[in-house]
Structures are given as C-alpha cells and as structure tokens.
Amino acid sequence: MPEFVTIWINGSAVRVPAGTPVSIAVLMAGHSEFRRSVSGEPRGPLCGMGICMECRVQIDNQAHCRSCQILCQEGMTVRTHD
Amino acid sequence: MIEQRYRTDILVVGAGPAGVAAAFRAAESGARVLVVDDNPQCGGQIWRADSKKALDKDATKWLDRIRDSSVKFLGGLKVFDRPEPGVMRAEGFDQVVACRFEKLILATGARERFLPFPGWTLPNVTGSGGLQALVKAGLPIEGKRIVVAGSGPLLLAVAGYLKERGAKIQIIAEQTRRFDLVKLGLRLLKCPKKLQQAFDLKMKLQGIPYLTNCWPVSASGRNAVESVTLQQGPKEWAVSCDYLACGFHLLPNTELAELLGCRIEKGSVWVDEFQETSVQGLYCVGESCGVGGLELALVEGEVAGWAATNLKEKARERFSERRKWRGFAAGLNRAFELRRELKKLPTPETFICRCEDVPFSRLQSEHSWRSAKLQTRCGMGPCQGRVCGPATEFLFGWKTESVRPPVFPVRLGSFVPSSAGDAPAES
Ligand SMILES: Cc1cc2nc3c(=O)[nH]c(=O)nc-3n(C[C@H](O)[C@H](O)[C@H](O)COP(=O)(O)OP(=O)(O)OC[C@H]3O[C@@H](n4cnc5c(N)ncnc54)[C@H](O)[C@@H]3O)c2cc1C
Ligand code: FES
Secondary structure (H helix, E strand, C coil), X not given: CCCEEEEEECCEEEEEECCCEHHHHHHHCCCCCCEECCCXXXXXXXXXXXXXXXXXXXXXCEEEEEHXXXXXXXXXXXXXXX | CEEEXXXXXXEEECCCHHHHHHHHHHHCCCCCEEEECCCCCCCCCCCCXXXXXXXXXXXXXHHHHHHCCCCEEECCCEEEEEEEXXXXXXXXXXXXXXXXXXXXXXXXXEEECCCCCCCCCCCCEEXXXXXXXXXXXXCCCCCCEEXXXXXXXXXXXXXXXHHHCCCXXXXXXECCCHHHHHHHHHXXXXXXXXXXXXXXXXXXXXXXXXXXXXXXXXXXXXXXXXXXXXXXXXXXXXXXXXXXXXXXXEEECCXXXXXXXXXXXCCEECXXXXXXXXXXXXXXXXXXXXXXXXXXXXXXXXXXXXXXXXXXXHHHCCHHHHHHHHHHHHHHHHHCCCCHHHHHCCCCCCEEECCCCEEHHHHCCCCCHHHHHHHHCXXXXXXXXXXXXXXXXXXXXXXXXXXXXXXXXXXXXXXXXXXXXXXXXXX
C-alpha cells in the first residue's frame, strides 16, 4: 500500500496518509462546513461513526456519501458545499 | 450494481469487542464464520484503529486472534435489510453483498445520545466519542481548546485521550449529581480493575476542572463553534473553544434486531442466558443488548459464540463473570441517568431534527412520534431518526415506531440488485 494518497477536494489537491477517512481529509483541508442543511445552515461531522449523516459530501459524483466511513483512494474527487 | 454473494455458517454483524469475541469462539469448533462491519477496519468503537497510537494489550490480543483465525472479515459494509429469511444484505461504497447464513449474531454496539440545545448544530460541535473517533482517524488536535460535556464515563476517557494527543481541555461538564457519582465510586471499590482504570484516568486528567451538575446551555460562533455557555446551579458563564465534544451517555443500536422481529426491552435487545434473542438462531451481544462496557461485551460475545456452535457447557463457564459485569453496568447506567432540567435546553427555534431542520416549536403541538413524522417530517431524513428519535423520547416521552428496511439509506440499485454467482465464504 502506498504511504500517501492524493485526493481532490473542491478542485484542490490534498495529500493524506493512506487509510485516512475522507472526513478527516476535508477537515485537514480547512473546511468545517461539509454540507448545507435544508434551511441553509452549515453542518459538519457529529457522531464520527456513521449514524448521523451530517458529514455527507459528494464523492466521485456520487451524492450523499458519509465521509467518515469512506477511506481516501488515490485520485478521488470530493465536493463539499462550497 | 452486481451483487456479491457469500454463504457462511455463522454471520456476525459488528466487529467491535463483542462481535470479535463471538466470531473467534464460534470459529473454534470449525464453523465457517463471516464478520461484516460498516467500519473499514475491525475493532468497533473502543478498539478503533488509531493513526498515531498503538492499541493496548487487550485489543491487540483479540485482534491478532481474529486475524490468525479462519474468521473472514468484510469491512466498509453496512447491513441494511433481510431480503429473505437466512439472508442479510449489505452495501458498501462501490458494492452490494448478500450473505446466506445458518445462524446470526448481532453485535451492533451503541451510539452516543445527543440532546438539542441552541447552537448544537454548529460545525465543530461533535459527540464526545465522535471527536475521539475523528482524532483517532487522523484529525490533528494539538493545541486546540476543547470543552467536553454531556454525561457518562466516556467523557473522562475522551478527555484523557484528547489531552494525551496535545489538546487543551478547558473543562469537563458532567450533568449528573456528585452524589450519584460518589455512589458509583463506592461500587468501584468492589471492582479492582475498574478502580485502577479510574485512578489512572484521574492522574491523567489532573489540573482539568471536572464539574458535576453542569451542562451546556448554548453554543455560538459564526461558521463553527467559538464559545459555549455552561450552567451549574445558578451560575452561567461562557468558555471559548475550538470544539465542543458533547454526548449524553450511550444508547444501544437496536434497529437491525427490530427489523428481524426481536423483542426489545427498555431500549435494549432482550436475550436469554445464552444470548439468544426472542427469534430462534439469532443472538445478540455487547452494547446492543445493554450498555455495559468492554468487559461485558467480550464475555457476552464468548457466550454467544460458543452457544451458537453448541458448546453450551463452555458458555456456562462464563455466566458468573457476566453476572458480575452486568451488575456493574446497572450501577453505571443509574449513575448517569438524565436529569429533567435538560428538557428545558431547547428554545422554540432550536432544531430538534437536524436532517429536516424541524424546530422545537413545531413539535410542541404534536402528540406522538408518528404524528410528528407525518406533520413535520421529524425523523424522516437520512439518519432515520437515530439522532432526533432518542431526543424526542427524552423531551416529549414519544416512543419511536417499528423499523422498516432499509435500516440505513441506500442507493436504489442496492435495494433491487442484479445477481451474480454464489461465492462461498473462504474458511
Ligand atoms: C463513539 C463511542 C466511543 C467510545 N469510546 C470508548 C472509550 O474510549 N473507552 C471505553 O472504555 N469505551 C468506549 N466506548 C464504549 C464502547 O463502545 C464499549 O465499551 C464497547 O466497545 C462495546 O463493544 P461492542 O462490540 O458491543 O460495540 P461497538 O464497539 O460499538 O461495535 C459495534 C460495531 O457494529 C457495527 N455496526 C453497527 N450496525 C451495523 C450495521 N447495520 N452494519 C454493519 N455494521 C454495523 C459498528 O460499525 C461497530 O463497529 C465508546 C462508545 C462509543 C459509541
Ligand atoms: S459524522 Fe456522523 S455519519 Fe459521519
């Protein structure tokens, strides 16, 4: 397994250790807002364990992915609300 | 999406301590055992893979045992449905799996209880175990100012962990009364292992204020939390912080058991002396059948693993140990019961359902979970009421109703998949 992988968050390259969940990569890239709620509030991870759905982002064009349960893969593209 | 198929003697859902112990003991008799977990790695909550720190001896022992055994582990798969008796279906980021089994062991663990207060939806207001999970996964926390609040022994474990990782713990705010903690402390005297753990934690947390009878009344900040207001008796004051890690003890994850028709009692899955649920051939172990900590999860797992492979005499040998830890768990859960004052935390504008942004004021006129769902969409979002259900149960006394598949939101294609050949689980 490679030691680091590069993923793309809102168009910017982010290098993280292999095995890092997408949620952590997003936070390390400086975004605390992962999604907008139905009334427009910024939201980010709450439970850290896959149950609250607040960490949802778009991954490789798939909407509503729980970023805390998915590991970064080389070349992945991620979109938060931006 | 192509459906990958497996066949196994024993399917275990959940790879925390309880599931790991159950799988290992079940495999001893030569049964084929498959373990499926939503997390990419084995270990559940307490043995969650840590990017910086090696796991302790206990964890390493059990995780090595599983790795060196015939047990097959599939990570990154959430089990969401039973399409027919004897088959469970799970979805991953890029796959769907169906697994045919003879016996099923549910080890789905617990989650934190979250209670609404103004500002609880701000980014960087997380669960207490929630923040710990993020840090274990690699979130840098050095120098960050953190308020740890809510209830339960988890607050102390989390504060200790975060401090070790370089965070600045401002304060630990525990809602329960000091009196109840003293009672719990007296129980600890009978439990040398727990007493030692408590002592080690106390040393680690030296210098950090641990306030009982204290809780957050609001959090504020522009794009993320910047400050939290705490209350203790008549006193109210603000503390600035980068994170508010707040959770009110734990709740069993019973959704899958409910879907399968298991009897639920007082919020936990009911089991008999061999950890078998009210449904024959279906076992439940660990925190999904009652919050009780690591030791209880392990011993329950062993009992079920042996019982499910007809080694009932071996299972019996663990009964007295299980009784001891159940007694301890009962005392623990009593000590951290929620106080009524916390029901006053939401203001009319506070969102109770975070998925659908339903404010407290819209729920006050409803009389049941069902009417709230129909009239306001409370609990209808993607978390399926896992966060707001327990909150409304506490605030209004509503009981959430029957669980329907899928127990997690899934892609349409996963619910009605195309098929591929049977692939037997390697054993
Ligand atoms: C967030 C959190 C942090 C905790 N941290 C600590 C700590 O630091 N110290 C401590 O002493 N105790 C901690 N605890 C308590 C600890 O969880 C228990 O003591 C012990 O781990 C319980 O083991 P378990 O096997 O019953 O459940 P868990 O360890 O919770 O394991 C359950 C597993 O089931 C999986 N699962 C659930 N539903 C499904 C499904 N439908 N499909 C697939 N997989 C599923 C989960 O992903 C999880 O891995 C924590 C609890 C939580 C909720
Ligand atoms: S943080 Fe709750 S689901 Fe990811």
